[in-house]
Amino acid sequence: MTSPNLRRAALKAIGASLAAGGLSACGGGLFGMFSGDKNKQKLPGTRISVLALERELRPDIQAVDTPIVLPRPEDTDTWPQAGGLSHHAMHHMVIGPSPKLAWRSNIGFASGKRNRNLAAPIVANGRVFTINAKSIVEAFDANTGKRIWSTKTAPKHEDDGSFLGGGIAFEDGRLFATGGFAQVVALDAGTGKVIWRADAEAPIHSAPTVNGGRVFAITLENQVIAHATTTGKKLWTYSGASAPTVLLGGAAPAVDGGVVIAPFTNGELSALRVDNGSALWNETVVAFRRTEAAASLPDIAARPAIDRGRVYAVGHSGILVGFDLRTGQRVWEAPVAGTYEPWIAGDFLFVITLDSELVCVDLRSGRILWVTQLQRFENEKDKKGRIVWAGPALASDRLIVVGSHEEALAVSPYTGDVLSRLKLASSAMLAPVFANSTMYLLNDKGDLAAYR
Numbered sequence: 001m002t003s004p005n006l007r008r009a010a011l012k013a014i015g016a017s018l019a020a021g022g023l024s025a026c027g028g029g030l031f032g033m034f035s036g037d038k039n040k041q042k043l044p045g046t047r048i049s050v051l052a053l054e055r056e057l058r059p060d061i062q063a064v065d066t067p068i069v070l071p072r073p074e075d076t077d078t079w080p081q082a083g084g085l086s087h088h089a090m091h092h093m094v095i096g097p098s099p100k101l102a103w104r105s106n107i108g109f110a111s112g113k114r115n116r117n118l119a120a121p122i123v124a125n126g127r128v129f130t131i132n133a134k135s136i137v138e139a140f141d142a143n144t145g146k147r148i149w150s151t152k153t154a155p156k157h158e159d160d161g162s163f164l165g166g167g168i169a170f171e172d173g174r175l176f177a178t179g180g181f182a183q184v185v186a187l188d189a190g191t192g193k194v195i196w197r198a199d200a201e202a203p204i205h206s207a208p209t210v211n212g213g214r215v216f217a218i219t220l221e222n223q224v225i226a227h228a229t230t231t232g233k234k235l236w237t238y239s240g241a242s243a244p245t246v247l248l249g250g251a252a253p254a255v256d257g258g259v260v261i262a263p264f265t266n267g268e269l270s271a272l273r274v275d276n277g278s279a280l281w282n283e284t285v286v287a288f289r290r291t292e293a294a295a296s297l298p299d300i301a302a303r304p305a306i307d308r309g310r311v312y313a314v315g316h317s318g319i320l321v322g323f324d325l326r327t328g329q330r331v332w333e334a335p336v337a338g339t340y341e342p343w344i345a346g347d348f349l350f351v352i353t354l355d356s357e358l359v360c361v362d363l364r365s366g367r368i369l370w371v372t373q374l375q376r377f378e379n380e381k382d383k384k385g386r387i388v389w390a391g392p393a394l395a396s397d398r399l400i401v402v403g404s405h406e407e408a409l410a411v412s413p414y415t416g417d418v419l420s421r422l423k424l425a426s427s428a429m430l431a432p433v434f435a436n437s438t439m440y441l442l443n444d445k446g447d448l449a450a451y452r
Contacts, residue, residue, distance in 0.1 A: 057335065057336070057353065057355075057357055057359060057368060057371045058368070058371060059368050059369055059370050059371055060367035060368050060369070062367065063362055063365065063367035063368070063369055064369065064370075066362055066367075066369055068348055068360065068369065068413065068414045069346065069347075070092055070345050070346050070348065070394070070397070070413060070414075071091050071092050071345060071346045072092065073092045073093060073094045073395065073396050073397070074091070074092060074093070074094065075093070075094040075435075075436065075437055076093070076434070076435055076436075077123075077435055077436055078123055078124045078125075078170075078435055079121075079122055079123040079124075079433045079434060079435045079440075080122055080123070080124045080169060080170040080171065080210070081122055081167075081168075081169035081170060081207065081208070081209060081210055081252070082119070082120060082122070082167050082169065082206075082207035082209070082252040082303065083209075083252060083254070083303045083305070083341060084433070086209050086210065086211040086254065086255040086256060087254055087255065087256035087305065087306040087307065088252075088254045088303050088304065088305040088306065088341060089305045089306060089307040089344040090343070090344075090393075090394075090434075091344065091345045091346065091394070092345050092346075092394050092395070092396075093393065093394060093395040093396070093434040094395060094396055094434070094437050095395040095396050095398075095434060095437055095438070095439050095451070095452070096396075096437060096452055097396070099439060099451040099452055100451065100452070101449060101450070101451055102145075102438065102450040102451060102452045103144060103145030103449070103450050104145065104425070104447050104448065104449045104450075105140055105145040105146075105147060105447070105448050106445070106446050106447055106448070107130045107132045107136075107138055107442070107446045107447075107448055108132055108134070108136055108138065108150070108446060109132040109133050109134050109136070109446050110444060110445045110446040111133065111429070111444040111445075111446070117132050117133050117430070117442060117444070117446060118133070118165035118166070118167075118430075119131050119165065119166060119167035119168060119207055119430075120167075120430045120431060120432075120433055120442060121433055121440050121442055121448060122168055122169065122170055122433065123142060123433065123435035123436075123440065124170040124189065125170075125173070125189060125190075126141070126142050126143070127139045127140060127141060127142055127148065127189070128140045128141075128142050128145075128440055128448065128450075129168055129170065129175060129189070130168075130442065130448055131153070131166065131167060131168045131177055131179070132446065134152070134154070135152060135153045135154035135166070135177070135179045135180075135181060136150060136151065136152050136153070137150070137151050137152075137153055137168060137175060137177055137187060137192065138150045138151075139189070139192060140448065142435070142436065142438070142450070145448070145450060149191060149192035150192065151187060151192035151193070151194065153177045153179065153181075153183075153185045153187070153194070154179065154181045155181055155183065155197075165179070165180070165205045165206060165207075165250055166178040166179030166180065166204055166205065166206070166207065167206065167207020167208065167252065168207065168208070169207060169208045169209060169210040169215065170189060170210070171210040171211075171213075171215075171229055172229070173188070173189050173190065174186050174187065174188065174189055174195065174229060175187040175188075175189045176208045176210060176215045176229070177208075178204035178206070178207060178208045178217050179203070179204060180203040180204070180205065181203065182199060182200045182201070182202055182203045182204065182219070183197050183198060183199055183200060183204075184197070184198045184200065184204070184208060184215060184217055184225070184227055184232070185197050185198075186215075186229070186232060195232075196231065196232035197232065198227050198232040198233075198234060200217070200219050200223075200225055201219060201221065201223060202219040202220045202221040202223065203219065203220045204217050204218065204219050204220070204250075205218075205219075205220050205250035206218055206250030206251055206252045206253075207252040208252065209252045209253045209254065209255050209260075210229060211255040211256075211274065212274070213228065213229050213230065214226050214227070214228065214229065214235065214274060215227050215228075215229050216253050216255060216260055216262075216274075217253075218250065218251075218252075218253060218262055218263075218264070220250075220265075221239075221242050222239065222240035222241060222242050222264045222265060222266065222268075223237055223238070223239045223240070224237065224238040224239075224240070224253065224260065224262045224270075224272060224277065225237050226260075226274070226277060235277075236276055236277035237277065238262070238270065238272055238277045238279065240262070240264045240266065240268055240270060241264070241266050241268065242265070242266065250265070250301065251263040251300055251301055251302055251303045251304065251341075252303050253304075254303065254304045254305060254306045254311070255274060255306075256306040256325075257306070257309075257325060258273065258274050258275070259271050259272070259273065259274065259280065259306075259325060259326075260272040260273075260274055260277075261304045261306060261311050261313075261325075263285075263300035263302075263303070263304050263313060264300060265299045265300070266299075267284050267285055267286035267299065267300060267315055267317060268282060268283070268284055268285075268300075269282070269283050269284070269285055269300065269304065269311070269313055269323070270282045271311070271325070271328060280326070280328070281327065281328030282328070283321075283323060283328050283330065285300050285313045285314070285315035285317075285319055285321050286315055286317045286319065287315070287317045287318035287319040287335070287337070299315070299316045299317075300313060300314075300315050300316070301316055301339040302314045302315075302338055302339055302340050302341045302342065303341040304341075305341065305342060305344050306325060307344050307363075309324065309325050309326070310322050310323065310324060310325055310331065310363070311323040311324075311325050312342055312344065312349060312363075314336055314337070314338040314341075314342055314351055315337065315338075316337060316338070316339055316354070317337060318335060318336070318337035319333055319334070319335065319336065319337070320333065320334045320335075320336035320338070320342065320349075320351065320361065320366075321333045321334075322363065322366060331366070332365060332366025333366060334361055334366050334367075334368060336351060336353055336359060336361075337353055337354045337355075338351050338352055338353050338354060339354065340352050340389075340390055340391060340392075340431060341431070342361075343391070343392050343393060343394055343399075344363070345394050345413065347362065347363050347364055348360060348361065348362060348363060348369070348413070349361040349363050350392045350394065350399055350413065351392070352374075352389050352390075352391060352392060352401060355376070356373065356374040356375065356376045356387060356389055357371050357372065357373055357374065358371070358372040358374055358389075358392060358399065358401065358411060358416060359371050359372075360413065360416065370415065370416040371416065372411060372416035372417070372418070374387075374389055374401070374403075374409070375387055375403075375405070378405050385405070387403050387404050387405050388403065388404040388429060389401050389402070389403050389404075390402050390403070390428060390429050390430055390431045391431045391432070392411070392431070393431055393432050393433075393434065394413060395434055395439065397412075397413065397414075398410040398411065398412070398413070398419060399411040399412070399413050400432055400439070402424065402428040402429075402430075402431070402432065402441065403427070403428065404427040404428070404429060404444075405427065406423065406424045406425070406426060406427055406428075407421060407422065407423060407424060408421070408422040408424055408428070408441075409421055409422075410422070424441075424443060425443060425445065425447060425449070426443040426444050426445040426447060427443065427444045428441060428442070428443045428444065429444060430442050436452075437452055438450050438451065438452040439451045439452070
């Protein structure tokens with residue numbers, strides 16, 4: 001039997017799918033269903049998709065000569081939650097010069113039209129942890145890929161699993177799982193045994209974030225909830241305004257310096273105190289002046305990042321913004337639309353746009369330094385087979401992006417030039433994670449692969 005929470009979430013997901021379909025329809029997709037007589041004479045003239053009218057990003061002419069200097073690569077033995085650490089600013093990771101496949105294991109479920117694996121793996125205590133679209137959490141040996149344990153986290157009355165997303169996080173020997181079943185679940189990371197469950201008022205479509213003995217999550221109705229990691233006790237809640245249409249998946253909150261940065265599906269960004277949930281400031285990441293199709297969805301689907309007293313967030317509607325962490329003052333903004341977390345490295349930020357552009361931004365000024373157009377279609381001539389790129393991630397002086405066309409690229413962070421290509425076993429829609437000089441990648445077939 002499916003619960004009312006899950007039914008309500010399903011309606012939200014259908015709205016998201018229709019919204020996404022509406023965007024593609026502008027290029028001729030859904031319009032073809034209502035075209036009438038196929039033999040009817042077409043009007044003369046050249047037909048141009050409205051998506052082609054979107055503004056092309058260009059480097060700032062006053063900033064093209066800015067030297068790009070990055071911090072040294074640093075290895076880590078843990079990637080404990082979505083985005084790495086709770087602030088989501090991982091700077092420069094480490095991987096070998098010619099990484100090869102070390103092992104591959106399956107997490108038990110492939111992404112499909114109705115259910116998708118929307119949570120990237122995490123790494124802690126020598127293990128890699130995953131959660132699939134059926135809400136099953138698994139632990140694998142990080143060196144060999146051998147499965148250690150598997151636990152279903154969905155309640156017994158939820159027969160459909162968690163198709164809306166969710167994720168996992170680790171702290172002090174415990175895993176915390178969220179999903180479409182409207183609960184936060186704590187597991188023993190050593191055995192997979194459930195320690196506690198805490199109910200939420202709506203499904204949770206994003207991964208949790210853990211910091212200082214508190215686990216934070218955002219529900220589909222834009223409510224932020226904070227629980228004690230040891231007992232599951234609810235500490236506080238904060239409610240934002242809901243949105244009628246949302247994208248599948250969601251963005252985990254960022255936490256640093258006693259502040260929780262919560263991204264909402266209505267385009268709002270709220271800064272909350274970690275101890276009591278009171279609001280410090282509220283801002284929007286919405287490009288109101290844009291008229292393109294993408295601007296109709298204000299969702300912030302990309303995780304925000306906190307670094308050195310500033311917050312960086314990119315919205316689906318077409319804007320990337322830098323805010324002051326304490327005051328919410330807008331420091332700068334750039335005309336960038338995206339759904340994947342921007343990657344911060346030193347004084348520079350790298351992000352993938354909705355139009356498959358890889359962009360480098362100067363964090364000090366918000367100016368665009370270089371733009372690299374990635375392949376947009378599998379068949380570029382006929383504009384068919386739209387490619388979705390995930391990432392980027394910076395490791396050993398290479399920006400790594402993965403695509404839905406079974407290919408990964410290594411790109412120079414200094415020039416934007418493509419350095420190398422790697423053929424993947426399947427399409428990939430999740431950015432890679434790094435630990436112990438190894439890159440872990442989860443593809444759409446449900447294969448977890450380690451490269452080192």
